[in-house]
Amino acid sequence: VLLAMERVHAAVYLSVCLSLLTSLCQGQRSADTVLGLTTAELAEALQGVLDEGDTRLSVEKKASVIPRCDVGERCAMKHGPRIGRLCDCLRGTACNTFFLRCY
Structure with a gap:
């Protein structure tokens, strides 16, 4: 009976290890291609988006x-309860x- 229990434990342990190894290999293979694109193509697309974002940010700044x-000039404008x-x-x-002026 003990020998049979050890075999069952060994079989369960082996199947868990194999399933983990298989899932890791699948994850590694799918990391290289996402949506049919290679990592190089994804890097190029990301670089293009970042380059476009830099120009837009500099314009916003x-x-x-x-x-x-200067002193005495109007520095703010009242919009109801708010001051702009x-x-x-x-x-x-x-x-x-x-007074809404610089002093």
Whole structure:
């Protein structure tokens, strides 16, 4: 009876090991091709997307630059309860939220 139990355990252990090995091999094979594309083709496609994204980000950064205001210039605009910034005050001055000018 003990010999039969050891054989069953050995068979179960062997089948688990083989199934794990098979799944690892399948994963390795499918990692090289995804949706019919090789890793080189995927890398080229990713590089193209990243190159396009760099130009778009640089344009957005340039568009978000806020101009500078001199002392006494209007620096904000009131939209109901909200205040929208028109420009940044020079160093050493601040935008007065009551008068909406740099002081």
